[in-house]
Amino acid sequence: MNIFIEALENKSRIKDQISMLLSNEVIKLAESDWHAKRRPRHCGLTIHTGMGCPYQCSYCYIYSMGFPKKISLYPLPTLGIIYAILSNPYFIPGRNGTFLAIGSITEPFHPRIIEYTISVIRDISNYLGNPTQVSTKAYLNKEHIDDIKNANPKISILYTITTINHSHILEPYAPSPQKRFESIKILTGKNIHTSLFIRPIIPGLTDLENQNILMQGIASNVKRVVYGSLRVNEDILARLSKTLNHRIISGILNRLGGQGIGKKQIYIYSTDIKKRLVKEAMELGYKIYPSACSANVDSTGVSCYMCRMGPCGDISKLPTINESDLLELMEYLGIKLGKVSVEIGDRMIGIILRKIDYKKYGYELRNIIKTISKRDVVIRSDINKNSESIW
Numbered sequence: 001m002n003i004f005i006e007a008l009e010n011k012s013r014i015k016d017q018i019s020m021l022l023s024n025e026v027i028k029l030a031e032s033d034w035h036a037k038r039r040p041r042h043c044g045l046t047i048h049t050g051m052g053c054p055y056q057c058s059y060c061y062i063y064s065m066g067f068p069k070k071i072s073l074y075p076l077p078t079l080g081i082i083y084a085i086l087s088n089p090y091f092i093p094g095r096n097g098t099f100l101a102i103g104s105i106t107e108p109f110h111p112r113i114i115e116y117t118i119s120v121i122r123d124i125s126n127y128l129g130n131p132t133q134v135s136t137k138a139y140l141n142k143e144h145i146d147d148i149k150n151a152n153p154k155i156s157i158l159y160t161i162t163t164i165n166h167s168h169i170l171e172p173y174a175p176s177p178q179k180r181f182e183s184i185k186i187l188t189g190k191n192i193h194t195s196l197f198i199r200p201i202i203p204g205l206t207d208l209e210n211q212n213i214l215m216q217g218i219a220s221n222v223k224r225v226v227y228g229s230l231r232v233n234e235d236i237l238a239r240l241s242k243t244l245n246h247r248i249i250s251g252i253l254n255r256l257g258g259q260g261i262g263k264k265q266i267y268i269y270s271t272d273i274k275k276r277l278v279k280e281a282m283e284l285g286y287k288i289y290p291s292a293c294s295a296n297v298d299s300t301g302v303s304c305y306m307c308r309m310g311p312c313g314d315i316s317k318l319p320t321i322n323e324s325d326l327l328e329l330m331e332y333l334g335i336k337l338g339k340v341s342v343e344i345g346d347r348m349i350g351i352i353l354r355k356i357d358y359k360k361y362g363y364e365l366r367n368i369i370k371t372i373s374k375r376d377v378v379i380r381s382d383i384n385k386n387s388e389s390i391w
């Protein structure tokens with residue numbers, strides 16, 4: 001069967017199946033929930049199992065977004081979250097479906113919500129089967145880790161370490177890096193795909209500790225790493241200024257590249273530092289992932305070339321796509337095929353649609369093809385058809 005249509009029909013079938021297990025009230029809540037509406041981002045769709053975080057890291061962006069310093073469970077039953085995800089028009093279920101990322105506005109393994117998070121991981125694995133990652137700073141004991149492995153043995157766990165020496169100042173209420181390394185050791189001992197998530201890189205601080213963090217990673221049997229940049233706004237800078245010295249704050253300001261600082265969060269320039277840290281990690285034998293989704297691809301055993309940072313995983317295992325699959329999908333969605341052009345390249349797929357179809361279906365079509373084919377997709381309106389090639 002056509003892999004695109006099969007995924008869409010699976011989505012309706014699973015949604016119907018889950019609706020039978022939920023009350024009308026939960027269905028109504030789930031349909032209007034955030035998970036039902038948000039467009040997936042670069043790393044996929046973020047899944048919230050709680051709201052707020054008591055760890056109060058100085059660089060954290062969630063407090064600028066209005067989330068509280070206390071943590072609460074997400075206000076839906078776990079199957080309600082799955083139903084909400086399936087109600088999202090941009091979500092595609094399955095192994096080659098949308099990447100899922102747990103842990104962006106809370107600490108998903110905080111004791112208050114860990115059981116709930118593990119249930120969500122289990123439900124995702126049982127009903128949807130999508131590649132799933134969790135980023136955390138929590139301490140996980142053996143029992144928790146067994147439960148996580150039972151819920152999804154292919155989960156990708158990212159352990160955030162920004163600093164070891166200054167954690168007590170910058171992450172005052174989070175478990176210490178030593179406790180995190182303890183959990184990493186148990187996770188790796190159980191063959192759970194675990195990576196260091198060295199982010200945000202705080203210039204003048206994280207870079208000076210890179211070797212030490214990597215060495216402690218090796219002592220905990222982890223040899224995978226993802227680096228990530230710092231993003232700031234006036235609120236985050238004010239919090240950092242209370243905990244870091246003037247030299248480090250000036251270094252951050254110098255990396256804004258002339259961008260004014262206000263309420264909007266902006267990434268500071270850190271390509272040069274990242275290159276250095278990556279080199280150090282490679283010299284120690286680490287596998288480097290360009291992004292968190294890349295670790296997710298590795299743990300699930302799929303491949304992806306959706307963006308310029310790829311390819312990730314074994315490129316020879318990218319899903320096979322042919323023109324008839326694409327044309328059938330377009331017909332299935334209601335697009336008239338008369339004036340459609342298709343080009344399939346090694347890592348890109350190009351499509352030209354009539355202007356009216358481009359406006360109505362362009363985003364949806366690109367999202368479905370890009371997600372499942374795991375390639376970049378360019379869709380253009382025939383009104384711009386000046387050149388011979390689509391891209």
Ligand code: SF4
Pocket residue numbers: 053054055056057059060061062104105106107137174
């Ligand atoms: S643990 Fe994560 S969510 Fe919680 S305060 Fe720190 S950065 Fe924010």
Ligand code: SF4
Pocket residue numbers: 042290291293294297304305306307308309310311312
């Ligand atoms: S190519 Fe790699 S970095 Fe890019 S979206 Fe895919 S997994 Fe992520």
